[in-house]
Amino acid sequence: MNTFDGNPFNLTKANDYSDKQILNYWVDVPGENGFAGMIKPTSPMPIILLGGKGSGKTHLMRYCSYEIQKLRWPAKPTLDSIKTDRYLGVYMRCEGLNADRFNEKGQQSEIWSAIFEYYMELYLAELLLSHVDDFFNTSDAWQKSQTKLCRAILALFDTPQTANINTLKQVIGLLVSLRKKIDIQVNNCAISRRLNIPITVTRSRLIFGIPRLLSELTPLQDLQFLYLIDELENFNEQQQKYIFTLVRERRGPSSFRIGSRLYGIRTYSTFSANEELKEGSEYEKLLLDERLRDEPKRYSEFAKRLLASRIKGVSLSPSSEDLVASAVKSLPQMFEERNDENFWEAETTPVVSKFGEGEFPYFKKLRQNLIHAARAGRLRDVHSEQQIDRIIQKLKVDKYSLLEKVNVLLLYQDWSQNKELLDAASTISNLCRQFAERRPKSGRYFETYDHFAQDLLAQFFRESNQPQRYCGIDSIIHMSMGLPRHLLIVLKHIYNWAIFNGEEPFKSRPISITSQQKGIFEAAEWFYRDAKNKGQDGSVLQESINRLAELFREVRFSDKPVECSLCSFSVDLSKVNTTTKKYIDLAKKYSLLIDISGGQRDRNSMRVDAKLQLNSLLAPLWDLPIYRRGALPLDPSLADAIFDPGQSENFKRLLNARIVAMNAPFEYKRKLSRTAQRELFTH
Amino acid sequence: MTDYTIFYKSQLSVVGNWSKENEWDLFISAYNSSKRVSDVFAKVRAGHKSWLLFPEYNYAETEYSGLNNYYAGAYTNEADYILGYVGTLNLNLSRIRICIDLTGFIRPYQLFLTKLLWERGVKRFDALYSEPNVYKEREKTKFSSGAGGKVRQVAGFEGAHSANTSNDMLIIGSGYDDELIARVSYYKDAARKIQIFGLPSLRADMYQENELRAQLAEESLGPSLSYFAPANDPFVTASVLSEITRALEKQKQITNLYLSPLASKAQVLGFSLFHYLEGKQRPTSIIYPFRPHYSRETTEGLSRIWKYTVEV
Numbered sequence: 002m003n004t005f006d007g008n009p010f011n012l013t014k015a016n017d018y019s020d021k022q023i024l025n026y027w028v029d030v031p032g033e034n035g036f037a038g039m040i041k042p043t044s045p046m047p048i049i050l051l052g053g054k055g056s057g058k059t060h061l062m063r064y065c066s067y068e069i070q071k072l073r074w075p076a077k078p079t080l081d082s083i084k085t086d087r088y089l090g091v092y093m094r095c096e097g098l099n100a101d102r103f104n105e106k107g108q109q110s111e112i113w114s115a116i117f118e119y120y121m122e123l124y125l126a127e128l129l130l131s132h133v134d135d136f137f138n139t140s141d142a143w144q145k146s147q148t149k150l151c152r153a154i155l156a157l158f159d160t161p162q163t164a165n166i167n168t169l170k171q172v173i174g175l176l177v178s179l180r181k182k183i184d185i186q187v188n189n190c191a192i193s194r195r196l197n198i199p200i201t202v203t204r205s206r207l208i209f210g211i212p213r214l215l216s217e218l219t220p221l222q223d224l225q226f227l228y229l230i231d232e233l234e235n236f237n238e239q240q241q242k243y244i245f246t247l248v249r250e251r252r253g254p255s256s257f258r259i260g261s262r263l264y265g266i267r268t269y270s271t272f273s274a275n276e277e278l279k280e281g282s283e284y285e286k287l288l289l290d291e292r293l294r295d296e297p298k299r300y301s302e303f304a305k306r307l308l309a310s311r312i313k314g315v316s317l318s319p320s321s322e323d324l325v326a327s328a329v330k331s332l333p334q335m336f337e338e339r340n341d342e343n344f345w346e347a348e349t350t351p352v353v354s355k356f357g358e359g360e361f362p363y364f365k366k367l368r369q370n371l372i373h374a375a376r377a378g379r380l381r382d383v384h385s386e387q388q389i390d391r392i393i394q395k396l397k398v399d400k401y402s403l404l405e406k407v408n409v410l411l412l413y414q415d416w417s418q419n420k421e422l423l424d425a426a427s428t429i430s431n432l433c434r435q436f437a438e439r440r441p442k443s444g445r446y447f448e449t450y451d452h453f454a455q456d457l458l459a460q461f462f463r464e465s466n467q468p469q470r471y472c473g474i475d476s477i478i479h480m481s482m483g484l485p486r487h488l489l490i491v492l493k494h495i496y497n498w499a500i501f502n503g504e505e506p507f508k509s510r511p512i513s514i515t516s517q518q519k520g521i522f523e524a525a526e527w528f529y530r531d532a533k534n535k536g537q538d539g540s541v542l543q544e545s546i547n548r549l550a551e552l553f554r555e556v557r558f559s560d561k562p563v564e565c566s567l568c569s570f571s572v573d574l575s576k577v578n579t580t581t582k583k584y585i586d587l588a589k590k591y592s593l594l595i596d597i598s599g600g601q602r603d604r605n606s607m608r609v610d611a612k613l614q615l616n617s618l619l620a621p622l623w624d625l626p627i628y629r630r631g632a633l634p635l636d637p638s639l640a641d642a643i644f645d646p647g648q649s650e651n652f653k654r655l656l657n658a659r660i661v662a663m664n665a666p667f668e669y670k671r672k673l674s675r676t677a678q679r680e681l682f683t684h
Numbered sequence: 685m686t687d688y689t690i691f692y693k694s695q696l697s698v699v700g701n702w703s704k705e706n707e708w709d710l711f712i713s714a715y716n717s718s719k720r721v722s723d724v725f726a727k728v729r730a731g732h733k734s735w736l737l738f739p740e741y742n743y744a745e746t747e748y749s750g751l752n753n754y755y756a757g758a759y760t761n762e763a764d765y766i767l768g769y770v771g772t773l774n775l776n777l778s779r780i781r782i783c784i785d786l787t788g789f790i791r792p793y794q795l796f797l798t799k800l801l802w803e804r805g806v807k808r809f810d811a812l813y814s815e816p817n818v819y820k821e822r823e824k825t826k827f828s829s830g831a832g833g834k835v836r837q838v839a840g841f842e843g844a845h846s847a848n849t850s851n852d853m854l855i856i857g858s859g860y861d862d863e864l865i866a867r868v869s870y871y872k873d874a875a876r877k878i879q880i881f882g883l884p885s886l887r888a889d890m891y892q893e894n895e896l897r898a899q900l901a902e903e904s905l906g907p908s909l910s911y912f913a914p915a916n917d918p919f920v921t922a923s924v925l926s927e928i929t930r931a932l933e934k935q936k937q938i939t940n941l942y943l944s945p946l947a948s949k950a951q952v953l954g955f956s957l958f959h960y961l962e963g964k965q966r967p968t969s970i971i972y973p974f975r976p977h978y979s980r981e982t983t984e985g986l987s988r989i990w991k992y993t994v995e996v
Contacts, residue, residue: 011907012906012907013903013906014873014906016873016874016906017874017906017907020850068850093847094849094874096871096872096873096874097845097847097849097852097874097940099836099837099842099845099969099971101834101836101837102836102837102842105761105763105764106763106839107764124847127847128847131847131848177847180844180847181844184842184843184844184845185844187842188840188842188843188844191763191796191839191840191842192763192767192799192800192803192839192840194767232873235871490903527903530900531866531903531904533863534863534866534867534870534904
């Protein structure tokens, strides 16, 4: 669907924001000093920020950059304003370096490494000095120390720089010209196959030396110079090794914040004898979306404020706080919700009325199942169609279709245990009447309803060819799973559909369930399609997710599901093959699967298995639940058939073997003599 | 600003014979299973005719060993491959009449070949492009496939870039392959995006098909502006690129300019020409989302043959 102008959610990527928009769209997470408490810009300890695409890394890192610091200050930058912040953020995107060009063209990799490091040295120094120059431009005191600083910077070079340089602008000019010389040589090398680049400065001399000089020679003592290196996934292994070597060799007053997608880290090793960077002592790791997911209340509050500020078109500030707070409060009323009163009567009745006098699909299916089983002599006490009629009559309930679904499920459960079904139907009928009248909070009927109501409702919609109901602000926030970009993308599509359907979103009436469903489905399709763009293994991942979701769907829509709200699985990773491990790991890194911390204790062995959930944004594509309750234990062979493309040919067979016990006639348990029964039925 | 209207474009007969002026010393064509490629190869009269067999088409040696004058270097880097091929020619390229049939080329190879010709002092060459009647599966036609492949600058088209990335631009020649559009957009996520669509398209319905496919990449593109250039005219394409960049620079200086030609080979020629003639004046690169495999045949029929005379 085309994007409508005026959609407050049109901008979904921090990279599409201008500096001003980064500031205006900034919404902090509540409590514990907000995001600043996570990124800790004044702490000397380097932090590696990892997160899925759209987890907010770039927004957070740009918010700490000098460009945004400047906008946060009331007027012209002054020494006091930067001293209040106690850091100066030097933000760079690795993508801007086009780092792949430092590669091949008939040159050895060692040569490219040396040139890349030299280029980075000049690049970061240029960025840092351009901020310092901008900052000090306004200060008279600065002019006096400028020449001294420039000379000290030039002294950091290994080869004397002959140019007459007295101002910082001239130093920057020198850095630019040295960098351009590299650009030209690197580019021409594709044709000439020659490189002749004299390296004029030793690794890290400028990156750490300039902050030291600024601290010693200017009034910028006690200030941290924070290199914010974003999108590290754009660097190859050798280039990342160089960055981590800088982190290890870090000298005050400099530090690093390094942002990367979860899959983007190719190594943690350094040039110091290939040793790995040590977490805890040399760096801290911040898993951004995981952190947000682990604190659902905090995330929900943050998400609502984010949406409210977009809807109201205001940035969060003390003056707009009331406006945003009232929008947050009214958010639930802006989205039409499902009505769960009287066992979802309002949801089911309009659907039932479409069927008129005809038998409802779940009874039709039950009748067919019973007829087939009785004819085959597989039922203990049912031998005629009249008896089947009696059973179905007992399971019927006026008005409450969902209770009929519960009744059918209970009957299937009894059937699978080889009970006499005529008696079972009578018992279920009594239980149902008691439940509908007294609404007890315990007992078999309550527990089945409590566990399976959502799945049975989903079955009800599916059997009657109705779309599943994914709607309501809390569900939408939950579906974003700690990824704010997903939240904005879902809202963008919902808004577009609401406009298309002639609604006035966020004005008078709530956004209809139909518009929400359409928008959510469209966002889900985008996320699924986008999996293909996820590096080399996108197609394999997509196919693995297809198989996993098919398994969940088959269980959810079976006659007797073994788990409720099924969108997760557990598996003993030590028993699956290496390819399966690789693709499960990749699926986690691309946020297609979400790791559930703590895992799942195996019921028999008490071993703790890995537990993973399908990203809720994908759920609508297979009519799956978005909230996790049960987890399906996968044996290693089925896990391999799902995630290892080489084993996928076994999937259908293993899937059928797995679900046969969940569908009538529950053949695996039948031990009755069949022939005699069949004869009885035919009379 | 370069005046691209002085470049010469003409149509060659699909069925009849070609005049004497359409004879060359060297004719280079990229082999694939398209009839419009093999028909033109057979029709051309040239002192030396070369088939280039690109590894991405995955032809087995038994499939091409019967061809005359083929080059099947195993390199997948465009510079290594084209330099390898040119190294086999014992010809002074700047002194002969050269013609390239762009139709079967894979874009990065085409780009590097044109750049190499210019760097080797070739002032003038002809390029042919044959238009199909239809894409086989309409808007669902699959052009490339397979796992892997980076997005990177094309060899020879790597500019000297600025550390200031605050107003980077990415201009995409948007073709049918939405995955390529999405990948290049993600790669330059922070750049403002502009799409050039082929309009007029090669055939009337192809513009709609093109739009349908490109829309699938909407989320990765983010907000983008649309411009149009004829799908079969490299010179108007170069001219549109020139106009876009001038218009944008009037608003605010472009910090870095990235071009990604993903549409017709005629438009790819326009992108390379613009980069060669105007790209040196600003930090400009051509970037491309590489793929390991390309379909050998995606079209049906041959409707028109164009000849573009490129003089620099």
